Amino acid sequence: MSQPYKSMSLVHPNPKNLDIVQKAMIAISLLGLLLIVLAQEKSSYLLALSMLLISSGIIGFAWRSYLTRPSGIQNNGIWFRSISSRGILGWITGLILTFFYIILYWYPQYLGLGIEGAPNRGIVGFFDPLAMALKGTPASQWFVYGTLYTLAIFSFGIKFIWKYRHNRYQILRTISVMISQMFFAYLIPELLEGLNEEYSTKWFDKDLKNMWPLDYDFFDQWHIANMSSTGLLGWSVLIFSLLLIFVISPYLTYRYGKRWYCSWVCGCGGLAETAGDSFRHLSDKSLKSWKIERWLIHSILVFVVVMTIAVVYGYLGDDSSRYYITRTMFTVIVVSLLVVTGLIVRFWMKQAGRNDLNKVIYGILGLIGVILLINYLSGSGNAFFIDNYTFKKWYGLLIGATFSGVIGVGFYPLMGNRVWCRFGCPMAAILGLQQKFFSRFRITTNGNQCISCGNCSTYCEMGIDVRSYAQKGQDIIRASCVGCGICAAVCPRGVLRLENAGTDIFAKGLELRNNHVMVH
Amino acid sequence: MHIAIIGNGISGISAARWIRKLSDYKITVISSESEYFFSRTALMYIYMGHMRYEDTKPYEDWFWDKNRINLIHDYVESIDFQSDTLSLKDQGQISYDQLIIATGSAPNRFGWPGQDLKGVGSLYHLQDLGVMEHYSRDLSRAVIVGGGLIGIEMAEMFLSRDIPVTMVVREKSFWDNILPTEESLMISRHIVRHHIDLRLSSNLKEIVDDGAGRASAVIIAETGEKIPCGYVGLTAGVHPNIQWLGETPIETNRGILVSDRLQTNIDNVWAIGDCVELRNPMPGRRGVEAIWYTGRMMGETCAYNICGQEVSYDPGIWFNSAKFLDIEYQVYGDIRPYATPEGQESLYWEHLEGEKSVRIVYEKASKKVVGFNLMGIRFRHEVCEQWIKTSTSVEEVLINLDLAHFDPEFYQSYKNELLETYYKLTGHQLSAKEMNGLDKVLSFLNS
Numbered sequence: 001m002s003q004p005y006k007s008m009s010l011v012h013p014n015p016k017n018l019d020i021v022q023k024a025m026i027a028i029s030l031l032g033l034l035l036i037v038l039a040q041e042k043s044s045y046l047l048a049l050s051m052l053l054i055s056s057g058i059i060g061f062a063w064r065s066y067l068t069r070p071s072g073i074q075n076n077g078i079w080f081r082s083i084s085s086r087g088i089l090g091w092i093t094g095l096i097l098t099f100f101y102i103i104l105y106w107y108p109q110y111l112g113l114g115i116e117g118a119p120n121r122g123i124v125g126f127f128d129p130l131a132m133a134l135k136g137t138p139a140s141q142w143f144v145y146g147t148l149y150t151l152a153i154f155s156f157g158i159k160f161i162w163k164y165r166h167n168r169y170q171i172l173r174t175i176s177v178m179i180s181q182m183f184f185a186y187l188i189p190e191l192l193e194g195l196n197e198e199y200s201t202k203w204f205d206k207d208l209k210n211m212w213p214l215d216y217d218f219f220d221q222w223h224i225a226n227m228s229s230t231g232l233l234g235w236s237v238l239i240f241s242l243l244l245i246f247v248i249s250p251y252l253t254y255r256y257g258k259r260w261y262c263s264w265v266c267g268c269g270g271l272a273e274t275a276g277d278s279f280r281h282l283s284d285k286s287l288k289s290w291k292i293e294r295w296l297i298h299s300i301l302v303f304v305v306v307m308t309i310a311v312v313y314g315y316l317g318d319d320s321s322r323y324y325i326t327r328t329m330f331t332v333i334v335v336s337l338l339v340v341t342g343l344i345v346r347f348w349m350k351q352a353g354r355n356d357l358n359k360v361i362y363g364i365l366g367l368i369g370v371i372l373l374i375n376y377l378s379g380s381g382n383a384f385f386i387d388n389y390t391f392k393k394w395y396g397l398l399i400g401a402t403f404s405g406v407i408g409v410g411f412y413p414l415m416g417n418r419v420w421c422r423f424g425c426p427m428a429a430i431l432g433l434q435q436k437f438f439s440r441f442r443i444t445t446n447g448n449q450c451i452s453c454g455n456c457s458t459y460c461e462m463g464i465d466v467r468s469y470a471q472k473g474q475d476i477i478r479a480s481c482v483g484c485g486i487c488a489a490v491c492p493r494g495v496l497r498l499e500n501a502g503t504d505i506f507a508k509g510l511e512l513r514n515n516h517v518m519v520h
Numbered sequence: 521m522h523i524a525i526i527g528n529g530i531s532g533i534s535a536a537r538w539i540r541k542l543s544d545y546k547i548t549v550i551s552s553e554s555e556y557f558f559s560r561t562a563l564m565y566i567y568m569g570h571m572r573y574e575d576t577k578p579y580e581d582w583f584w585d586k587n588r589i590n591l592i593h594d595y596v597e598s599i600d601f602q603s604d605t606l607s608l609k610d611q612g613q614i615s616y617d618q619l620i621i622a623t624g625s626a627p628n629r630f631g632w633p634g635q636d637l638k639g640v641g642s643l644y645h646l647q648d649l650g651v652m653e654h655y656s657r658d659l660s661r662a663v664i665v666g667g668g669l670i671g672i673e674m675a676e677m678f679l680s681r682d683i684p685v686t687m688v689v690r691e692k693s694f695w696d697n698i699l700p701t702e703e704s705l706m707i708s709r710h711i712v713r714h715h716i717d718l719r720l721s722s723n724l725k726e727i728v729d730d731g732a733g734r735a736s737a738v739i740i741a742e743t744g745e746k747i748p749c750g751y752v753g754l755t756a757g758v759h760p761n762i763q764w765l766g767e768t769p770i771e772t773n774r775g776i777l778v779s780d781r782l783q784t785n786i787d788n789v790w791a792i793g794d795c796v797e798l799r800n801p802m803p804g805r806r807g808v809e810a811i812w813y814t815g816r817m818m819g820e821t822c823a824y825n826i827c828g829q830e831v832s833y834d835p836g837i838w839f840n841s842a843k844f845l846d847i848e849y850q851v852y853g854d855i856r857p858y859a860t861p862e863g864q865e866s867l868y869w870e871h872l873e874g875e876k877s878v879r880i881v882y883e884k885a886s887k888k889v890v891g892f893n894l895m896g897i898r899f900r901h902e903v904c905e906q907w908i909k910t911s912t913s914v915e916e917v918l919i920n921l922d923l924a925h926f927d928p929e930f931y932q933s934y935k936n937e938l939l940e941t942y943y944k945l946t947g948h949q950l951s952a953k954e955m956n957g958l959d960k961v962l963s964f965l966n967s
Contacts, residue, residue, distance in 0.1 A: 070713065070714065070845075070846055071846065072845070072846030073570075073846070075568070075569070075570040076568050076569055076570070076680040076681075077568070077569040077680070077681075078569055078570060079569045079570070079571065079572055080569040081569075166846075167928060168928070168929075168930040168931055168932075169928040169929050169930050169931070172930055285575075286580060287580060444958065446898070446900060446901050446926055447839070447900070447901025447902050447905065448813045448816075448817075448839065448901060449813075449839070449841050449850070449901055451559065451561040451812045451813075452530070452559040452561065452562075452578045452812075453559050453561045453562035453565065453571075453576070454559060454562050454565075454571060454575050454576050454577075454578065455562070455565065455570065455571065457575070458570070458571050458575045467578055468578070468579075471578060485928060485929075488928055489928070492842075492843040492848065493841040493842075493843070493848070493850075494841060494848050494850055494898035494926060497898075497926050497927075497928065498928065498929060499929075499957075499958040500957070500958060501957065501958035501959045501961075501962060502959060503959045503962055503963065504962060513901075513902065514813075514816075517817070517820045517821055517824055517831055
């Protein structure tokens with residue numbers, strides 16, 4: 001017998017190359033980017049030209065790649081291309097993106113941001129005409145980032161829609177993330193700031209869907225103060241955001257799973273699903289990475305909860321004439337929320353007849369509550385012994401900037417497009433816990449039809465080994481699943497379906513649908 | 521107790537896994553093909569660049585040690601049934617208490633002149649992929665002989681690299697010995713739409729030698745036409761892989777003959793998967809069925825029997841699925857090729873664009889439904905199975921068709937089109953119930 005056939009992933013003997021039109025489209029896009037980097041003068045025309053070149057290059061590439069062939073799964077050659085198989089181009093792209101994020105977060109002056117009142121130059125300055133037109137103030141590095149981000153979701157969104165044009169779930173989902181980014185995250189907030197000067201001097205986040213704890217600044221003193229002092233708009237945003245966190249989001253997650261947010265609305269998810277789509281198969285599927293994921297993401301969730309409690313505790317006083325909520329009331333609210341969470345967990349565990357996780361959860365909830373109470377009762381100004389702001393400082397640096405930005409997007413070509421969503425996002429962690437324990441959502445498997453081919457696992461951006469469930473005929477109940485639906489799309493045998501059902505909510509995923517041996 | 525299993529495909533591996541679940545026996549799995557179990561259904565995706573070889577392994581490499589399943593990468597040269605011993609090519613002898621033979625299939629070659637030339641291959645083993653890869657370089661055309669599921673997969677593989685493909689197919693229309701006429705025509709159209717040079721009603725006469733022992737062309741029997749090519753894929757079906765047994769006391773016919781409990785004529789020797797032929801197949805099913813799920817079910821059944829719980833092999837109601845380029849195919853129940861048989865009626869609806877269809881076949885007199893044949897549309901296995909098992913009438917099925925809907929959310933349901941087709945066929949006006957959602961399905965299945 002001859003030697004077994006080895007993987008062809010590293011050097012492919014016969015790659016299918018890009019054709020001349022595809023290459024030209026890439027060149028057009030790069031030209032647009034080059035224009036931004038090299039432009040020396042502020043010109044609305046040049047800016048518009050660069051935006052047009054970038055997006056038309058991407059859209060033209062998509063047209064040539066997908067619309068010139070029949071609709072269907074378009075994954076040919078993915079593992080052969082340098083950019084999408086951690087080849088040289090993948091590493092270079094990863095390095096450039098990482099470098100860009102480091103500059104963006106810590107050295108915006110190199111992007112041309114005017115420091116201490118100086119006018120913007122360079123890249124930031126190049127975007128001044130657009131910022132002036134939208135909101136009447138010069139651009140910042142975040143305006144540049146937001147514009148490019150929106151442009152990426154828009155252009156790659158069209159690419160994604162064409163790629164999956166036979167699949168209505170994918171089309172609707174992508175239109176949804178495109179609209180969410182274009183209007184809720186970008187145009188509406190920027191335009192609102194142009195309408196009323198107070199909205200930008202007393203800045204607060206007007207992106208309604210950017211909710212705590214993904215938006216970890218939300219409960220900061222300045223943010224709450226700015227919202228509660230800018231009239232109707234500020235108050236509306238504040239109240240809507242609280243409703244979103246405590247009522248709307250839990251309800252939607254109960255009905256549809258976390259996908260309503262992660263792959264239909266969220267901006268991070270939006271970028272991952274569109275611009276990051278070409279890297280989804282790079283997520284690690286091993287059991288080991290699942291273990292790392294669970295430790296990491298839930299630690300970050302605990303971190304953000306502790307950090308937020310500390311921050312709010314830090315700025316509240318006990319004078320009820322000056323604060324809507326006093327430190328005492330806040331302590332009571334937090335402890336109550338911790339107790340309620342514990343009771344919900346207890347209720348679920350009882351209903352589902354499980355007792356494997358509850359001790360860990362009670363332990364964490366209890367520890368947070370007890371330490372807070374000790375500090376409160378001892379009259380300490382700190383919530384958790386050390387300076388309240390320390391948590392915030394480290395969270396912002398390690399998680400807010402490094403993890404979600406630098407690693408989250410910079411590592412797309414190396415670890416897949418959902419690195420942040422999978423390992424880091426505390427929002428995903430909360431929604432995930434709820435999805436696993438108290439949601440109607442699951443992915444069902446179609447009887448015995450699975451042939452264990454592994455397309456589902458390969459193309460799962462969250463690194464879920466979907467096949468391990470499908471081949472057993474077991475419905476997939478995983479906290480991390482963002483419900484992108486790609487596993488169901490790439491399945492050649494029609495085995496997987498994203499579904500919701502309430503009748504068996506505590507027993508979902510227990511039945512094996514393909515076990516045909518009956519012992520009498 | 522030591523269980524030796526020859527073959528690490530889906531059958532052998534399923535047996536090993538279930539024996540481990542049910543017992544503490546020592547388990548050894550021997551394969552000359554690959555060190556670890558991989559999914560051969562995914563071979564095409566490796567070539568097409570959708571997946572890497574490591575992605576085709578359903579279990580991580582540590583899984584086998586952890587579950588105390590001993591894997592041996594070697595070739596079994598002979599079996600001594602007197603002393604219960606296997607002779608391996610490199611690693612000497614292994615004795616066993618119970619032996620499971622799960623050596624799968626081998627591709628058919630019908631004695632065509634030139635069938636052993638270089639550049640002639642099949643698509644079954646991992647090694648076949650290496651051959652395809654080798655000859656793909658600067659390949660001007662590939663010719664595929666045989667119009668089955670493997671043939672169309674191979675065609676799709678070459679297409680993914682823009683290599684022109686000719687398919688030489690014996691039948692008048694693609695896979696028409698399995699599919700009803702309309703579906704067979706649909707797939708034939710789809711193949712041509714993908715720019716495959718489809719030669720129907722054509723047989724291979726010979727493969728031409730280029731003078732250096734490599735295939736350079738094929739000659740079609742009917743027309744004498746010579747089609748130049750650099751690779752010839754022979755995909756005219758498979759047969760049980762039992763030739764390696766040689767002269768053997770095991771009773772064989774086309775495959776290794778086994779009882780309902782999957783036992784051979786030798787007490788401590790069992791056989792499962794593609795390499796077996798059932799002595800008493802269930803009514804309506806064949807003695808040799810080379811399908812993924814039958815291998816899996818046989819592995820599980822055999823494990824129960826070896827572990828002391830008597831179980832007969834029962835694959836249930838026939839079903840299968842495949843994908844022809846971009847068109848998915850599912851079948852549940854008894855669907856006959858060509859025209860609908862006497863005494864049955866066929867409710868057939870085809871989408872205007874000609875790439876989706878639903879066929880529901882039922883007994884004319886009793887109206888009880890006997891089968892579903894789907895193209896480009898997904899139905900729920902458990903629901904279709906229950907309808908067939910309980911002899912549900914076609915009208916009941918049509919009224920509750922939502923229950924079977926398994927396409928992704930927001931996909932159009934074609935129940936109204938089907939109701940209209942049924943009205944045209946019978947004059948019976950039915951109105952469908954709203955039966956959407958998994959809750960309704962669960963309550964139906966549990967009723």
